[in-house]
Amino acid sequence: MPRCWSSWSPGRRACSARRRGAVRDRLSPLLLTLGALALGLYAVGYATPYGLRVLTVAGVYALATFGFQIVFGLGGALSLAQGAFFGLGAYTTGLLATQMGWGFALTFPLSLLVPLLAALLVGLPVLRLESHYFALATLGVAQVLLLLAVNLPGLTGGANGIPGVPGVVLFGWPVGRGLPMALLVWGAVAAGGVIAWSLARGRFGRSLTLLRDDPLAAATLGLDVGRLRLAAFAMSALFAGAAGALAVHTQRVVSPEVLEFPVMVTILTIAVVGGRGRMAGAVLGAVLLIHLPEWFRALERSYLIVYGGALLAAIVLAPEGLTGLLDRLAGRPRVRLPGRPAEPAEQPGLVPNRSALQVDGLSKRFGGVLAVDGLSFPLEPGTITGLIGPNGSGKTTAINLISGLERPDAGSVRLGGRELAGQRPDRIAAAGLARTFQAGSLPEGATVLQAVAAARLTLDRSVEQAEATAHRILDRLGIAGHAASPCAGLPAALRRRVDLARALARRPAVLLLDEPAAGLTDGEKAELAALLRGVAAEGTALLVVEHDMGFLLPLAGHVLCLDQGRLLYAGPPEGVRRDPAVVAAYLGTGRRGGQA
Numbered sequence: 048m049p050r051c052w053s054s055w056s057p058g059r060r061a062c063s064a065r066r067r068g069a070v071r072d073r074l075s076p077l078l079l080t081l082g083a084l085a086l087g088l089y090a091v092g093y094a095t096p097y098g099l100r101v102l103t104v105a106g107v108y109a110l111a112t113f114g115f116q117i118v119f120g121l122g123g124a125l126s127l128a129q130g131a132f133f134g135l136g137a138y139t140t141g142l143l144a145t146q147m148g149w150g151f152a153l154t155f156p157l158s159l160l161v162p163l164l165a166a167l168l169v170g171l172p173v174l175r176l177e178s179h180y181f182a183l184a185t186l187g188v189a190q191v192l193l194l195l196a197v198n199l200p201g202l203t204g205g206a207n208g209i210p211g212v213p214g215v216v217l218f219g220w221p222v223g224r225g226l227p228m229a230l231l232v233w234g235a236v237a238a239g240g241v242i243a244w245s246l247a248r249g250r251f252g253r254s255l256t257l258l259r260d261d262p263l264a265a266a267t268l269g270l271d272v273g274r275l276r277l278a279a280f281a282m283s284a285l286f287a288g289a290a291g292a293l294a295v296h297t298q299r300v301v302s303p304e305v306l307e308f309p310v311m312v313t314i315l316t317i318a319v320v321g322g323r324g325r326m327a328g329a330v331l332g333a334v335l336l337i338h339l340p341e342w343f344r345a346l347e348r349s350y351l352i353v354y355g356g357a358l359l360a361a362i363v364l365a366p367e368g369l370t371g372l373l374d375r376l377a378g379r380p381r382v383r384l385p386g387r388p389a390e391p392a393e394q395p396g397l398v399p400n401r402s403a404l405q406v407d408g409l410s411k412r413f414g415g416v417l418a419v420d421g422l423s424f425p426l427e428p429g430t431i432t433g434l435i436g437p438n439g440s441g442k443t444t445a446i447n448l449i450s451g452l453e454r455p456d457a458g459s460v461r462l463g464g465r466e467l468a469g470q471r472p473d474r475i476a477a478a479g480l481a482r483t484f485q486a487g488s489l490p491e492g493a494t495v496l497q498a499v500a501a502a503r504l505t506l507d508r509s510v511e512q513a514e515a516t517a518h519r520i521l522d523r524l525g526i527a528g529h530a531a532s533p534c535a536g537l538p539a540a541l542r543r544r545v546d547l548a549r550a551l552a553r554r555p556a557v558l559l560l561d562e563p564a565a566g567l568t569d570g571e572k573a574e575l576a577a578l579l580r581g582v583a584a585e586g587t588a589l590l591v592v593e594h595d596m597g598f599l600l601p602l603a604g605h606v607l608c609l610d611q612g613r614l615l616y617a618g619p620p621e622g623v624r625r626d627p628a629v630v631a632a633y634l635g636t637g638r639r640g641g642q643a
């Protein structure tokens with residue numbers, strides 16, 4: 048293995064990700080064209096054979112980082128298997144080319160397929176793990192592959208690897224070292240970049256960022272979290288495999304170094320320095336990070352100190368990455384809004400299912416606490432039901448059970464005759480149920496428009512259509528003026544309203560609201576009440592958890608009161624204040640939350 052391979056694995060400074068940007072590859076085409084031209088000019092006119100080799104390796108890393116930007120940058124899963132998939136692609140090409148004598152046309156697709164299959168195999172069990180366990184598990188996969196490569200000398204050549212890998216022959220044309228190989232690799236970078244960029248900007252990328260920024264809400268907005276994660280992991284393996292294959296043809300040798308941790312650290316550093324989730328950042332980061340050691344080589348012993356300092360400076364000065372810094376300097380707007388709210392035509396959604404929701408015998412125990420105890424009630428289409436009770440009486444747990452965030456121990460939840468109890472939240476959402484969260488759960492890295500459009504990703508055909516629908520809903524709620532505002536830092540009342548807009552965007556048959564009036568002024572409460580009446584009038588069944596009796600009792604047609612998980616009262620709102628059990632447990636002393 049040439050010495051430059053390991054020295055091209057520079058960063059050992061795994062950096063923590065910082066600001067989570069929304070999907071926003073906004074470097075202008077002009078800037079990208081200028082960059083491509085500059086690289087082309089350098090390659091054709093100025094680069095030495097060694098310089099061309101470094102440039103080729105930079106392209107290889109850019110390709111591998113595209114995949115990492117998908118799984119880590121967009122999906123937020125710190126996969127430490129990207130280096131392993133890279134090595135797997137490299138070994139597949141090395142083995143098939145030297146031992147079977149197969150050409151590039153066969154070895155290249157197989158070098159994508161093998162890491163893909165490995166990702167599917169490994170992903171199914173490990174993707175369920177929490178973030179740091181997931182990182183460790185993927186690191187374990189990389190270590191196992193490295194051990195296999197070193198300890199199976201009969202197959203892999205052991206520590207010495209496999210020499211004599213032939214160059215690429217493309218349509219009968221042998222791609223020579225130097226400029227031809229650089230052109231091939233950078234052609235692959237261009238093609239891979241377009242694919243990765245399209246994925247990032249489309250529904251897949253948006254779904255991944257929602258999953259990264261707001262995993263709880265993602266499932267209740269209809270996203271199949273498991274499938275999405277697996278798809279991102281598989282996609283990352285495809286890019287890594289392609290990069291590994293091209294790396295072997297560049298080096299003409301494959302050794303265990305391609306499976307070692309520095310390769311993974313380099314990919315991670317490129318992603319963070321270039322800009323997390325940004326495909327342009329993968330290219331910029333790769334070109335910069337792979338060339339930096341060459342530029343600092345003259346410094347000899349102090350090279351690593353200067354290199355580390357440069358990396359730290361880049362991360363401190365541009366925590367959003369170099370592409371984010373360029374965006375900031377260019378001062379481009381963060382989002383392009385739909386010109387005006389689209390026509391108020393009927394949107395495809397879930398509304399046709401105007402069926403009643405029937406809850407029967409729902410129960411849930413957390414250790415010694417019986418949070419919900421045999422709860423039964425109906426929610427009729429077009430009605431508003433209030434759910435009240437002291438703090439800790441089980442209201443939020445009931446909503447979590449109905450929406451699938453918790454699995455009930457017993458009981459049934461039927462919508463239109465279909466059993467939903469115990470099903471995944473995305474399946475329940477797809478059946479026509481939407482909910483809001485007490486704290487107004489929102490993806491912090493997204494804008495208000497993107498957050499609401501996320502609710503339409505599984506319903507509309509494109510991101511543009513989802514955003515047009517979202518804009519219309521925001522307009523209906525009187526907050527279209529905030530469409531371009533980042534969700535991070537929104538006042539609590541506005542957060543709740545955006546959360547409500549998101550739930551309404553799905554046009555659900557059943558809507559569960561967790562304390563929607565908390566923190567609102569009297570005027571805002573009146574507006575909210577009018578809005579909810581309007582939603583009910585369209586046929587949606589509403590369940591409103593609320594402590595504010597002044598808001599709820601005039602709004603609800605029917606009220607349920609819980610105490611210690613059990614139904615204490617079910618009847619008209621007028622009866623609530625007169626019911627001795629409700630007064631004793633909740634309203635009488637006001638000791639546990641009820642506001643008159």
Ligand SMILES: Nc1ncnc2c1ncn2[C@@H]1O[C@H](COP(=O)(O)OP(=O)(O)OP(=O)(O)O)[C@@H](O)[C@H]1O
Nearest residue numbers: 413416418436437438439440441442443444445640
């Ligand atoms: N994940 C959990 N693990 C353990 N206990 C839980 C969990 N979730 C809820 N509980 C317990 O279940 C009971 C009901 O809680 P829940 O949050 O549903 O009440 P609530 O009526 O919504 O309260 P609040 O009005 O304060 O929101 C409480 O005793 C709570 O501590």
